[in-house]
């Protein structure tokens with residue numbers, strides 16, 4: 001580091017607040033501070049501002065129908081189509097402009113630009129192929145694909161014909177795929193033969209086929225996109241219901257499929273996410289409210305303009321990619337980047353190379369990535385001209401001030417606002433973050449809630465806590481992008497998100513409060529610092545993993561009697577999985593056993609849930625009433641000072657476990 005850098009770093013380390021850069025404010029999509037008061041005064045009609053960003057076949061009657069909380073309806077009886085909004089309506093003015101810039105793994109230096117015209121054609125042909133295969137309006141189509149162009153094409157094709165999609169992250173296991181297809185009664189799957197990771201081909205169809213083996217109903221059709229180059233394939237034969245994507249689409253050359261008119265409240269997609277219990281939750285998002293939310297936040301927070309080249313480094317298999325690679329950006333008619341590979345292959349400057357090559361204007365990434373960049377060192381971004389960047393964003397977990405400042409300094413050159421955006425799969429899009437052209441920034445705090453949102457930090461009784469005190473995050477009024485229910489499970493929807501702070505017998509919407517299951521605190525200027533999950537959900541590299549899901553995977557391994565999973569601090573991942581395991585008599589805590597447990601978790605969920613440490617113990621620390629003391633296990637994982645252990649039924653076990661963790 002040069003001396004200048006060191007001085008700069010020292011100065012930034014002291015600084016707690018940052019004004020939005022003047023050059024940014026001058027051109028920001030939203031820069032009038034009155035928006036906060038106006039939206040509050042005009043709620044819920046303020047959300048017409050979001051609806052106005054969309055093209056409607058038929059206007060809506062009511063902005064919000066809150067007659068049956070928490071089953072809210074937005075933009076009632078409006079008619080629209082998401083694929084029309086993301087494609088057709090841009091053709092006249094932006095047909096020749098890039099819609100998607102796809103950057104492949106550097107296997108053969110093949111990058112693809114899809115103009116709006118080209119993407120429109122691909123989506124039409126894919127839609128025609130899906131219809132030909134029998135997919136009809138309302139049929140859930142599962143997609144199990146990595147970051148290849150066929151994924152957003154298939155999503156938009158489904159939206160075009162009114163078939164909801166359910167995208168399963170490609171890194172998830174075969175079991176996870178089967179669980180999700182079963183839960184959604186999904187009879188169609190779009191997947192691929194394989195893909196490249198750090199230059200090596202991976203056999204994805206093997207996993208997909210294993211997953212299909214676990215589907216309990218008939219599967220009508222499977223489409224296989226072929227990503228692998230000649231010679232890299234794994235030689236799978238296709239079953240009778242399996243078709244090569246390219247063949248199906250070739251038969252539909254030039255086909256046009258008119259977008260179906262969808263009702264505002266029709267389901268656009270399902271996305272499964274982890275919760276407290278072992279079963280993933282099928283979060284249901286709808287057509288109008290979701291698209292309005294993704295579009296409005298993309299414009300107001302990410303400051304997207306049609307002429308931008310916007311880069312979000314997430315995977316489309318997660319909600320971030322749905323809202324902020326595909327739907328929000330395309331609805332605004334901009335150019336969205338899609339990067340297939342990892343940030344460190346072929347070298348640790350890969351993202352910076354891409355930003356320079358494409359002159360990207362925004363970067364939206366996760367704190368876990370920023371921590372890795374920091375660790376690798378600023379020489380990698382320093383090699384590249386990043387001056388095209390205008391705004392930086394983060395999402396997925398809290399970002400500590402040091403990482404925030406590194407990002408601000410080394411990537412943004414102090415000329416880009418950094419938006420730290422808090423939201424969830426369930427919220428559809430961003431909820432808490434300062435509008436970058438208006439609000440000053442406080443590293444470590446996500447900022448104030450967006451205009452039109454009523455976010456409060458409360459205690460266990462639902463009373464607002466004082467500034468500076470930790471409490472629970474709640475959202476007290478509905479918003480257009482919110483989930484509508486959990487798929488075919490209204491009861492669990494109420495239990496998981498509403499019960500805690502609502503009067504569930506009431507039909508008055510004021511008695512209904514949404515609880516995201518995060519802890520938070522607020523300062524005297526209304527800036528919110530999110531402290532993390534308060535349920536048994538871990539946040540590993542910005543991904544949500546249920547401890548129960550991991551525990552049940554471990555207990556499924558032969559020889560395991562009981563397991564407890566907690567999160568331990570991790571430099572890059574934020575949180576890492578720590579598993580404490582009791583074996584049945586006759587089984588030994590050997591390295592092989594450890595391997596089997598790790599494999600068991602990878603098979604049930606995927607490599608992201610891989611335990612960092614497996615600790616064998618004859619007992620778990622339990623209270624006198626028999627509850628596992630998770631907090632204690634967390635403290636042990638973090639090698640922290642332990643709290644009071646005298647209330648334990650078996651305090652002697654603690655030292656044993658501690659010793660093992662330290663030895664490893």
Ligand code: WT7
Pocket residue numbers: 273319320394395396397398399420421422423424425426446516517518530531532533539542543544
């Ligand atoms: C959970 C939601 C939102 C898309 C990616 C994750 C945590 C998310 C932040 C942030 C602190 C954050 C919360 C939330 N989280 N963003 N900016 N600051 N925490 O979506 O998998 O549904 O997870 O991620 O704990 O509840 P998800």
